[in-house]
Every structure is written in structure tokens, then in C-alpha cells.
Amino acid sequence: MLPSSNLILQSVLDGVFLGFLYSLMALGLSLVFGVMGIINFAHGDFIMLGSYLVWILANSLRSDPSLMSVITVPLFFTIGAAIYVAIIRPVLGKEPLIQIAVTVGVGYVLQNLALMMFRAEPRAVQISYLNFYVNLGLVSVHTAKLTSALLSLFIVLGVHYLLTKTWVGLAIRATAYDKEIASLMGINVGKIFLLVFGLGISLTGLAASLWMTFGQADPYIGSSFGLLTWVIIALGGLGGVSGLLASSIIVGVIQSLTMTLVSPSVSLAIPYIVFIIVLWFRPQGLFGKG
Amino acid sequence: MRARISSFVLPALIVVVAGATVPFLVGFNQYYVLLALQSVIIASIALAWNIIGGYAGQLDLASFAYVGLGGILATTLMTEYNITPWVGMFLGAGVSATLAFFIGYPLFRFGVKGVWYALSTAALVVILHEVSIMVLGSFDYYIPFVEGWYYLRFRTWENLYYFSLIILAFVISLNLYISRSKVGYYLKAIREDEVAAEAVGIDIRKYKLLALMTYASILGFIGYIYIVSQRTFSYKTFDSSLSVYIAIIGIVGGLGSVSGTFTAALILKVVEEYLRGYLGGVLPGLHLLLFGVLLITVGILRPEGLSTLTDALVKKVKARIWGGAP
Amino acid sequence: MSDAVLLEVVNLSKRFGGITALNNVSMRITKGEILGIIGPNGAGKTTLVNCVTGIYKPDGGKVLFLGEDITGRQPHFIALKGIARTWQKIRPFYNMTVIEAVTAGALLRTKDVLKAREEAAEILEFVGIPRSKFEVLGKNIALIEHKLVDLARAIATKPKLLFLDEVVAGLRPHEVDVIADVVKKVNREMGITLGVIEHVMRFVMNISDRIVVLHEGRLLTQGKPAEVARDPLVVEAYLGTKPV
Numbered sequence: 001m002l003p004s005s006n007l008i009l010q011s012v013l014d015g016v017f018l019g020f021l022y023s024l025m026a027l028g029l030s031l032v033f034g035v036m037g038i039i040n041f042a043h044g045d046f047i048m049l050g051s052y053l054v055w056i057l058a059n060s061l062r063s064d065p066s067l068m069s070v071i072t073v074p075l076f077f078t079i080g081a082a083i084y085v086a087i088i089r090p091v092l093g094k095e096p097l098i099q100i101a102v103t104v105g106v107g108y109v110l111q112n113l114a115l116m117m118f119r120a121e122p123r124a125v126q127i128s129y130l131n132f133y134v135n136l137g138l139v140s141v142h143t144a145k146l147t148s149a150l151l152s153l154f155i156v157l158g159v160h161y162l163l164t165k166t167w168v169g170l171a172i173r174a175t176a177y178d179k180e181i182a183s184l185m186g187i188n189v190g191k192i193f194l195l196v197f198g199l200g201i202s203l204t205g206l207a208a209s210l211w212m213t214f215g216q217a218d219p220y221i222g223s224s225f226g227l228l229t230w231v232i233i234a235l236g237g238l239g240g241v242s243g244l245l246a247s248s249i250i251v252g253v254i255q256s257l258t259m260t261l262v263s264p265s266v267s268l269a270i271p272y273i274v275f276i277i278v279l280w281f282r283p284q285g286l287f288g289k290g
Numbered sequence: 291m292r293a294r295i296s297s298f299v300l301p302a303l304i305v306v307v308a309g310a311t312v313p314f315l316v317g318f319n320q321y322y323v324l325l326a327l328q329s330v331i332i333a334s335i336a337l338a339w340n341i342i343g344g345y346a347g348q349l350d351l352a353s354f355a356y357v358g359l360g361g362i363l364a365t366t367l368m369t370e371y372n373i374t375p376w377v378g379m380f381l382g383a384g385v386s387a388t389l390a391f392f393i394g395y396p397l398f399r400f401g402v403k404g405v406w407y408a409l410s411t412a413a414l415v416v417i418l419h420e421v422s423i424m425v426l427g428s429f430d431y432y433i434p435f436v437e438g439w440y441y442l443r444f445r446t447w448e449n450l451y452y453f454s455l456i457i458l459a460f461v462i463s464l465n466l467y468i469s470r471s472k473v474g475y476y477l478k479a480i481r482e483d484e485v486a487a488e489a490v491g492i493d494i495r496k497y498k499l500l501a502l503m504t505y506a507s508i509l510g511f512i513g514y515i516y517i518v519s520q521r522t523f524s525y526k527t528f529d530s531s532l533s534v535y536i537a538i539i540g541i542v543g544g545l546g547s548v549s550g551t552f553t554a555a556l557i558l559k560v561v562e563e564y565l566r567g568y569l570g571g572v573l574p575g576l577h578l579l580l581f582g583v584l585l586i587t588v589g590i591l592r593p594e595g596l597s598t599l600t601d602a603l604v605k606k607v608k609a610r611i612w613g614g615a616p
Numbered sequence: 617m618s619d620a621v622l623l624e625v626v627n628l629s630k631r632f633g634g635i636t637a638l639n640n641v642s643m644r645i646t647k648g649e650i651l652g653i654i655g656p657n658g659a660g661k662t663t664l665v666n667c668v669t670g671i672y673k674p675d676g677g678k679v680l681f682l683g684e685d686i687t688g689r690q691p692h693f694i695a696l697k698g699i700a701r702t703w704q705k706i707r708p709f710y711n712m713t714v715i716e717a718v719t720a721g722a723l724l725r726t727k728d729v730l731k732a733r734e735e736a737a738e739i740l741e742f743v744g745i746p747r748s749k750f751e752v753l754g755k756n757i758a759l760i761e762h763k764l765v766d767l768a769r770a771i772a773t774k775p776k777l778l779f780l781d782e783v784v785a786g787l788r789p790h791e792v793d794v795i796a797d798v799v800k801k802v803n804r805e806m807g808i809t810l811g812v813i814e815h816v817m818r819f820v821m822n823i824s825d826r827i828v829v830l831h832e833g834r835l836l837t838q839g840k841p842a843e844v845a846r847d848p849l850v851v852e853a854y855l856g857t858k859p860v
């Protein structure tokens with residue numbers, strides 16, 4: 001029995017929507033790695049923590065999860081800045097293994113904090129204003145997914161604008177290019193790092209709010225989002241917003257298609273198989289500059 | 291020449307003899323003997339990791355891909371075809387080493403290293419986890435009870451524990467042997483600087499692959515014992531977070547330090563068990579949370595891990611034994 | 617046989633994006649000599665060594681070592697053939713002891729670790745590292761010691777040809793003299809042919825038998841130290857004015 005072309009179309013569309021959200025999830029990681037060279041293995045766990053926070057807030061305020069970003073974004077910026085000062089700054093410039101070790105440590109803390117507080121059950125919000133389908137004939141559109149995709153795209157382009165068109169963005173890019181030269185130019189590299197790490201983490205808070213409009217929180221989504229966002233960066237190569245978007249959408253579509261056509265467990269494995277194969281042939285990423 | 295052999299066999303013998311007294315000390319209490327068995331298994335896995343992670347400096351996060359593959363193979367051969375694990379464990383080692391070859395060859399050939407190597411190996415565990423859901427379904431497989439040396443399964447845990455001590459002794463000796471041999475010098479040079487290592491004539495791909503396959507085959511061998519000690523296997527045996535945990539032991543212990551890794555494995559296992567026993571009911575995951583804190587602290591304050599402490603201790607003991615001269 | 621050609625580089629080219637770091641460079645190194653390789657910053661000196669030792673694959677041209685084509689071969693193969701090098705930007709083995717680092721080099725020609733260690737100890741003493749430093753970790757030694765250990769590590773592979781990439785850069789004048797003596801000894805007593813890249817003129821003019829000058833990826837000129845020093849092309853290259 002062949003799946004109908006409608007089914008395939010529907011699944012591609014869902015994959016594209018998911019892909020846009022993935023690009024927002026990966027954006028912060030890409031910034032932190034690209035600008036600071038910090039290998040953050042706790043990135044996904046911040047998305048996980050954000051999801052739980054959104055779950056609590058949305059349920060107690062009886063409101064839509066996406067609106068909770070008003071709280072999660074500034075809160076996560078502060079958390080990110082604090083973690084930068086306490087944990088990341090001391091290991092700047094140290095061997096990658098040490099950086100990985102401390103961020104794995106942070107991930108462990110967050111993950112098990114969630115496990116202690118919420119046990120292992122998945123949690124979904126009760127109210128999501130946009131949690132319905134609009135039928136367009138050939139396909140139907142899940143409005144929450146559509147909205148989160150559009151908002152993600154908007155934010156990704158906004159951050160791209162910030163980086164390319166503003167003075168702060170220039171300073172960030174100069175720092176990414178060469179710390180020493182940047183500081184000779186009078187840029188306060190310490191402040192830029194604080195800003196970038198805070199921004200990177202606050203973006204996970206935002207992504208979590210959008211994720212919760214249709215997804216669920218559980219202590220393990222952190223590991224899967226963490227690995228998935230790294231895969232996206234590996235495929236996209238660092239630096240370009242178009243590479244990031246393209247690789248996110250590829251991952252989203254592959255996942256969604258295999259989910260529909262083969263099985264959910266394959267859909268979880270397939271991005272990683274693609275990832276390993278791509279690494280073999282292009283260690284600099286599919287869209288990275290060779 | 292005899293002095294050199296004793297230098298890597300003696301420490302292993304000491305560990306075995308000391309370890310063998312444990313069942314007597316705990317009065318053959320099965321809870322403690324099982325705990326000792328699990329500690330020895332974790333220590334052996336962490337010391338195998340030391341070869342690829344500690345000596346060769348490749349942050350491998352796939353340990354339980356190899357443990358799971360080898361272990362499930364040997365267990366299935368036993369339950370389905372009545373093939374003794376004495377054979378199955380070697381087949382498990384072979385299959386894990388083969389997987390390591392197919393993963394490692396292209397990764398090293400194309401120069402995948404650092405964080406990308408770590409991620410590929412983490413991805414490998416996820417892939418096997420998901421694939422095994424398809425193959426095995428989402429059940430837990432309990433091993434039907436059979437007894438005797440032919441099956442390496444016993445009514446009580448002591449025999450398996452003694453057997454695991456022998457494996458541990460082998461892994462310790464192998465580590466010490468490697469660190470004193472040409473391979474060890476080459477792996478450490480690769481860890482420190484791959485380009486400089488190549489320039490002094492080291493075939494870095496070959497040696498990294500050798501380290502990876504050695505590590506994988508030890509894990510594939512241990513797999514059966516691990517599954518028996520857990521009493522069950524399933525897709526969950528391909529455990530990402532346990533694989534990360536093994537690397538954490540290696541880092542907390544100090545890269546390349548046998549005494550540090552061994553000590554870290556034992557301390558972490560005992561602390562874990564203690565916290566789980568006393569607080570686990572109230573707060574699941576507390577011990578892992580504390581490990582996270584420990585890892586951060588080690589990373590920031592003591593990147594060389596426990597090794598400086600344990601190395602000093604080993605030196606002192608050596609001085610005692612040989613009367614001063616190091 | 618004193619003019620036997622050891623290394624021959626033919627029309628070697630290497631580009632990085634838009635930059636042509638090496639542009640059709642041809643040159644020879646004769647057995648036994650000390651060849652000075654000079655040129656302003658960015659002239660392509662390090663790139664030349666990287667292409668010869670296999671760290672980079674050249675885009676064009678050939679590298680012949682003792683008549684054998686070794687172009688684009690892997691670094692470890694080339695090291696085994698007998699070409700070693702030191703690094704302009706030091707690449708120490710920080711978490712290995714001094715003696716271990718040099719032993720790793722010596723293990724290229726033997727499997728026996730004890731023998732390699734003995735050789736390493738001799739070489740370390742030869743370059744002037746006292747025994748008291750042997751068990752110190754790489755991360756705990758001074759710059760001059762790094763340079764000497766790097767040199768010892770390369771010598772330990774028993775090369776026929778050794779490139780020294782700015783061994784004295786960043787050192788104090790009296791340290792430069794120490795290294796000059798060591799380098800001469802390496803050439804005379806160990807019989808190793810040397811390619812010495814250097815900016816410090818006093819040093820390179822003093823020790824070299826012959827000098828080649830690179831400029832903007834091309835071979836500008838070559839000759840005896842005194843001739844090269846007087847060559848107006850060389851003077852202009854260093855002053856930064858382009859010959860018209």
C-alpha cells in the first residue's frame with residue numbers, strides 16, 4: 001500500500017514548520033559556538049527547562065504558552081548571564097574537553113533538577129489558543145505549528161539583522177573574527193561574551209514557549225534537542241543564516257517524512273545517520289564554506 | 291625485563307587480591323556483592339574508555355553502543371541457540387570491534403575530531419537505540435534462569451564477581467602496558483597535538499583506530515556480564531546518558547590516569563548507590579545532579595582530575611614496597 | 617658526493633582562496649649544507665615547509681626527496697622517509713614530560729621504548745636540556761626550552777633533512793647565540809642537512825652556507841650569504857618597495 005501523495009505533502013509541510021522552529025532552537029547554540037568558541041552540551045537542556053517553566057506558567061496563568069516568552073526570555077537572559085559569569089568564563093580558552101565537561105555538568109544538573117521536580121512524565125499545557133487545524137483541501141495546517149514557524153523565521157531574521165546591520169552586531173562579528181583585534185578596536189570582549197551567552201540562552205526560552213504550543217515537556221527532550229541542534233549546526237556550517245535555515249528544514253522534513261512513511265523510531269535515528277555521513281564527506285558542514 | 295612486566299601486572303594483582311576479599315568482608319551479603327560486581331564492571335568500562343579518551347584524547351560518547359551490541363549478541367546466542375557466553379563474549383567483542391572499525395575508519399579518514407567526533411559517537415548510541423526499538427520492540431527481555439559455568443550464571447553473585455575481577459585486572463594491565471609501550475606514547479602524542487604527532491611520523495589514523503577498536507572490543511566482551519548484572523536487556527541498554535557518564539568518570543579521574551579513573555569509578559558508584567538508597571525514593575536523580583556539580587567543579591578548579599592525588603598515593607605505595615627507590 | 621641533491625622542489629604552487637602563497641617555486645637542497653630560507657612576512661616560507669612535509673597538499677608542482685616523488689604524501693610517511701621540521705608557532709605536548717615528548721619522536725625508528733628513551737635523553741643533553749628537566753611536563757617549561765625540546769623531538773626521528781621554522785624568534789640575544797651553536801652542532805656532528813627559516817639576519821647569515829630568498833610566493837634570488845645581503849632586490853623586498 002503506497003501512502004497517498006496528500007499524506008506526503010502534509011508531512012513535508014509539517015516538517016518545514018518544525019524545521020523553522022528547529023532553526024530558532026539552533027540559533028543560540030550557533031551564536032555561542034561561533035562567537036565564543038564555547039562547546040555547549042547543555043543547550044538542549046535549557047530548552048527542556050524552558051518547556052517545563054512554560055508549562056507551569058501557562059497552566060497557572062491559564063494562558064497560551066507562546067505568551068509566556070514575555071517571562072522566559074528576560075529570565076533566561078539573566079540565567080544565561082549568571083551561568084556565563086560563574087561557569088563559562090573560567091573555562092574560556094581551555095581545552096575543548098574541559099568546556100564540554102563543565103557544560104555536560106550543567107546539563108546533568110538541569111536534567112536531574114527537572115527529574116526531581118517533575119518526575120519522568122511528559123507534560124503538555126492545557127490551553128493553547130492555536131491548537132487546531134485549518135483544512136485547505138490538499139493539506140491541513142496546524143495553526144500553532146504555522147505560527148511558531150513564522151515567529152521563528154521572524155526571530156532568526158531579526159537576529160541576522162542585528163548581527164549584520166547594527167553596531168552591536170558589528171562588535172559581535174568582530175569578536176567572533178578575532179578577539180585580540182576586537183579588543184584593540186576598543187570592543188569590550190567580556191561584555192560581548194556576556195551578551196552573546198545571555199542571548200543564546202534567552203533564545204532557548206523563546207523556542208521553548210513556541211514548542212509548548214503543540215509539544216510536550218519531559219526531562220529527556222533536552223538530550224534529543226541538544227544533539228539535534230548540534231546536528232543542524234554541523235550540517236549548516238557556522239555563520240550563515242541561510243545555511244542554518246536550510247539545514248533545519250532538511251532535518252525537519254526528513255524527520256517528518258520518515259515518521260509518516262516508516263516509523264517514529266526511524267525518524268529519531270535518521271537525522272543522526274545523515275549527520276555522520278555528511279561529517280565524513282564535509283567535515284565543515286553541508287553549507288559551510290569549504 | 292622482569293621488572294617491566296611486574297610493573298604492569300603487579301598493580302592488577304593487588305586489585306584482584308584486595309577485591310577478592312570483598313565478599314568475605316560483607317559476609318556474602320548479596321546486595322553488597324552485586325554492588326561490588328556493578329562497580330567492577332563500571333570501572334572496567336571506564337578504564338577501557340581511558341584508552342580512547344584518556345590516552346588518545348578522543349571524547350568518545352558511545353560506550354554503551356559497544357556494551358549493548360556485544361552483550362545483546364552474547365545473551366541472545368545463549369538464550370536462542372544455547373551457545374556458551376564463553377564463545378558469545380568473544381563474538382561480542384569481535385562484533386563491537388567491527389562496528390568501531392566502520393564508525394572510526396571514515397571519521398578518522400576524513401579528519402572528524404574534537405566536538406564533532408564526540409557528537410558522532412553520541413549519535414551512534416541514539417541510532418542503535420532507535421534501531422533496536424524496531425528490531426527488539428519496546429520490551430524488556432529477562433534471561434531465563436540457567437545455572438553453571440557454562441552459562442556464567444549462578445545462584446549467588448560471588449562467582450560472577452570474581453570473574454569480573456579478572457576482566458578488571460586484564461583491563462588495568464592492558465592500560466599500564468599501553469602507557470609504557472610505543473602505542474601509548476603515540477596515543478598521548480596524538481591527544482596533545484595531532485599535527486605535531488603526524489610530523490614526527492605517527493600514522494594518526496591507524497593509531498586512533500587501533501585505540502578505538504581495542505576499547506570497543508573490551509566493551510563488547512564485558513557486555514554479557516553487564517546484562518547479567520542488570521538481569522535484563524532491551525533497547526534501553528543503548529543508553530546515551532550512561533555513555534556520557536563513562537566519559538565523565540574518565541574526566542573526573544584525570545585523562546590517561548589509571549589510578550585516577552579507577553578511583554573515580556569506585557567513588558562515583560558508591561556515592562550513587564548511597565544517594566539512591568537514602569534519597570532516591572524522595573528525590574530521583576539527586577545523585578546525578580550532584581555529579582553534574584562535581585563535574586563543573588572539577589572542570590573549573592582541577593582540570594587534571596583526581597589523578598594528581600591518586601598518582602601521589604601510588605608513588606608512596608610503590609616507595610613502601612620497593613624501599614624508597616622509585 | 618658532497619653536492620648530491622637531497623631535496624628538489626619543482627614549480628611548487630599553493631593557493632589559499634585568493635592568496636597565492638607559493639607561486640612556481642623551484643629550488644634544491646644539497647646533502648650536508650645549511651640552507652637559509654629568508655623573506656619578508658607572508659613570503660611563503662612556512663607554506664613551503666608545510667607543502668614539503670605533507671601538512672598541506674600543494675596545488676601544483678613536485679617534491680622529490682632523494683629522487684623519490686613524495687608530493688602530497690601524508691606527513692607520517694614523509695617523516696619516515698627522513699624529513700623532519702620544527703614549528704614557528706610552538707606545538708608542544710603539554711601534558712607529556714619533556715623526555716616523553718622526545719621519546720615519541722625516537723620511536724619512529726624503534727619499537728623498544730627503553731632504547732628510545734635513552735636516545736631521547738642523549739639528544740636532549742645534546743641540545744642542552746639538563747637532566748633535571750626531563751621529568752617536567754611540557755606545560756611547565758619556558759619558551760627557550762620549548763624551542764629546544766621541539767628541536768630534540770624532530771632530531772629524534774633521525775631525519776636526513778631538518779627544517780627549522782624560526783627557531784630563534786622571540787628569544788633574547790644570548791639565547792640566540794646558544795641556539796646558533798646547537799644548530800651548527802646538529803649539522804656538523806649529526807650530519808643532518810638543514811633548511812633554516814629565519815628573520816634574525818645576524819643568526820641566519822652567520823650559520824648558513826647558502827641562502828634562498830622568497831618574496832610574495834616567488835623565489836627572488838639565491839646565493840652565498842654575503843652576496844644575498846648585498847642584492848638590491850633583497851634590500852627592496854625587505855624595505856617593502858616593489859621592484860618596478
Ligand SMILES: Nc1ncnc2c1ncn2[C@@H]1O[C@H](COP(=O)(O)OP(=O)(O)OP(=O)(O)O)[C@@H](O)[C@H]1O
Nearest residue numbers: 632635637655656657658659660661662663664704
Ligand atoms: N592555512 C592558511 N590559510 C590561509 N592562508 C594562509 C594559510 N597559511 C598561510 N597563508 C597565507 O599564505 C601566505 C604565506 O604565508 P606563510 O606563513 O607561508 O609566510 P611566511 O613566509 O612563513 O611568513 P612569516 O615570516 O610571517 O612566518 C600569507 O599571506 C598567509 O596569510
Ligand SMILES: [Mg+2]
Nearest residue numbers: 661662663704
Ligand atoms: Mg612563517
